[in-house]
Amino acid sequence: MRCPGSLLTFALMTCMPTLAAPPVTSILSRFTGPDIPALGPDEQPVGRNWPVSSAPVDRPGHGLSPRPMLYAGEGYNNILLVNDGKVVWNYSVGPHGEIDDIWMLSNGNILFASQFKVEEVTPQKRVVWRYDAPQGTEVHTCQPIGLNKVLLVENGLPPKLKIFNKKTNKMEMEHALPAESLTDPKTVHLQFRRIRMTANGTYLAAFLRMNKVVEFDKHFRPIWSYRIPTPWAAARLRNGNTLITDQSDRLVREVNPHGETVWEIKQSDLPADVVLGNIQTAERLANGDTVIFNSVWQVKREAWQNTIQALEVTPDKKLVWVLQDWTGLGPATTAQFLDQQGQPERPGDLQR
Numbered sequence: 001m002r003c004p005g006s007l008l009t010f011a012l013m014t015c016m017p018t019l020a021a022p023p024v025t026s027i028l029s030r031f032t033g034p035d036i037p038a039l040g041p042d043e044q045p046v047g048r049n050w051p052v053s054s055a056p057v058d059r060p061g062h063g064l065s066p067r068p069m070l071y072a073g074e075g076y077n078n079i080l081l082v083n084d085g086k087v088v089w090n091y092s093v094g095p096h097g098e099i100d101d102i103w104m105l106s107n108g109n110i111l112f113a114s115q116f117k118v119e120e121v122t123p124q125k126r127v128v129w130r131y132d133a134p135q136g137t138e139v140h141t142c143q144p145i146g147l148n149k150v151l152l153v154e155n156g157l158p159p160k161l162k163i164f165n166k167k168t169n170k171m172e173m174e175h176a177l178p179a180e181s182l183t184d185p186k187t188v189h190l191q192f193r194r195i196r197m198t199a200n201g202t203y204l205a206a207f208l209r210m211n212k213v214v215e216f217d218k219h220f221r222p223i224w225s226y227r228i229p230t231p232w233a234a235a236r237l238r239n240g241n242t243l244i245t246d247q248s249d250r251l252v253r254e255v256n257p258h259g260e261t262v263w264e265i266k267q268s269d270l271p272a273d274v275v276l277g278n279i280q281t282a283e284r285l286a287n288g289d290t291v292i293f294n295s296v297w298q299v300k301r302e303a304w305q306n307t308i309q310a311l312e313v314t315p316d317k318k319l320v321w322v323l324q325d326w327t328g329l330g331p332a333t334t335a336q337f338l339d340q341q342g343q344p345e346r347p348g349d350l351q352r
Contacts, residue, residue, distance in 0.1 A: 021343040025068055027108045028338070030123040031081055031089040040125025044094030046077045050326060059274075061312070061321030064328070068338040070110070073309070074098035074280070075295055076330025079112060083338075087328060091125055100140040100193055100280075100333055103344050105147060113142040118152055120166075129166045136185065140193045144345035153205075155191040157182050161203065175220050180209045194233035194281070199348025204242070206231040213244055226259050233281045237351050243290070245279045252282045252292055265290070269317050275306040281334045284352045286341065288315050293332040310335070 039045070068083045077099050081089035093099060097115030104110055109128065111120045115138050120129040129150075133139045137156035145151055148167040154160045163173040181187045187209065195205045202223065203216045213234040215224040230247040237243055241256050251266035267276050278295040285291065291312045309332040312321035323332070342349030 021106070021341065021346070021349065023339050023341055024104050024106055024108075024344065025338050027106075028068060028081070028083055028088075030108045033123075035124055036089065037125055040091065040121070040127075042121075042127050043092045043125060045092050046095050048076065048330065050075065050330065057324045059308070059322035059324050060319045061323070063323070063325055065312075065321055065323065069335045070102055070104045070338065071329065071332065071335040072099040072102045072112070073293075073295055073329075073331035073333045074100055077114060078330065079110060080329065089123070091121060093119070097138075098140075098333075101142050102334060102336060103142070103144055104336055104338060105144055105345055106343050107147060111142060111144055111150065113139050113152065115140060118142045118150060120150075131164060136188070138188060141195050143196055143347065145197060145347065146345050151195070151197055153177070153192045153195050155188045157185065157188065159188075159191045161195065161205075177205065178207070178210065196235065197347040198236045199238075199351075201347075204234050204236050206234045206244070208232060208247070213242065224257065226255055228253070232279065235282075235284070235351055236348065237284055238348075243282055243284055245282050245292070247279055250276045250279050252279065252290060263315065265292070265313060265317055270311075270319075273306045274308055274311065274319070274322060277307050280332075283335070283337065285312075285337065286352050288352075289313060289320065290315075291321075291335070291337070293334055295331040295333055 064082055064085045066085050071080045071082055077093045079091045079102055080087050093114045099112055099114045101113040108123050109120050116133050118131040118139055119127055121127050133154055137154040139152050139154055141153050143151040148165060150164050152162055158176040158179050161175050161177055162171055165172050179191060190209045193208055198204055201218050205214050208230055211229050213226045213231050214222050217223050228244055228246050229249055232245045232247045234242055234244045241254050243254050245252050253261055254263040256262050276294050279292060280295055281293045283291045289312050293310050294308060308322050308324045310323040313319055340350055
């Protein structure tokens with residue numbers, strides 16, 4: 001395949017072979033060897049701050065997913081690697097901030113954003129790269145662009161989308177983004193939770209407080225937008241549609257390029273004993289199912305016994321897996337399912 005010269009900047013993303021890369025499951029053995037310390041040199045253990053039931057609740061799927069996944073939630077700053085239905089590795093980032101974005105790269109390293117920093121750690125829990133958010137700013141989202149570059153957004157006055165080259169230690173791109181206010185520091189925290197570069201080299205931004213999802217081209221000209229109350233995350237699917245999580249309305253909606261709803265699931269579609277608290281992200285799997293991740297800060301304490309961490313539904317909204325295990329796991333913000341075909345560091349490769 002030949003790449004047009006005008007698109008060389010995004011050749012890595014747009015002119016790839018269509019054959020799917022193997023999943024990262026082949027490297028999971030690196031996380032359980034004798035060289036894995038119980039606590040890494042930069043780890044800071046964190047405690048639980050939620051009620052713990054006496055035993056996991058028997059839900060569809062029967063507990064932890066047999067599908068391997070990298071799991072984290074903003075109410076418990078601990079990254080968990082789940083394999084064969086059990087936690088086999090964890091990394092604690094300390095009590096400050098909140099984990100909102102995580103990636104296992106094809107080289108086995110873990111990249112994550114935790115509000116005040118972005119870090120990359122090895123399976124042996126050694127920090128090999130770190131980006132500290134400047135004072136007064138926050139970083140909740142990150143994305144690997146190849147193995148040497150990281151896309152991130154600094155919430156600030158103004159917020160800025162940046163691409164950092166870890167190999168050269170230089171910022172390769174920086175661009176200011178629209179904001180609710182350019183003077184009020186109280187607006188910084190809720191500006192962005194998730195921004196993604198798509199397979200076409202565009203930027204898909206969920207404006208949490210400005211009630212919209214906007215797609216920008218590589219020159220940051222808006223080329224598509226969709227109004228929705230509180231978009232925590234948006235993902236461009238391979239069919240061209242966009243999967244959006246609406247935090248306040250507790251729903252996940254798939255819309256086509258014309259802004260028409262083609263699929264949606266919300267609290268009223270679920271059984272009464274499956275309670276969503278604070279939907280944050282959703283993933284579309286290769287089999288067509290959708291997995292929704294749920295934090296808990298909107299849940300009343302008396303409803304906690306029915307509050308779940310994640311659920312998987314078929315296109316016709318049948319529950320096939322419900323995760324509710326507050327003895328083993330904490331709240332759920334996001335997870336990367338490690339058996340899905342594609343390279344994590346190739347934008348759009350993991351979307352279905």
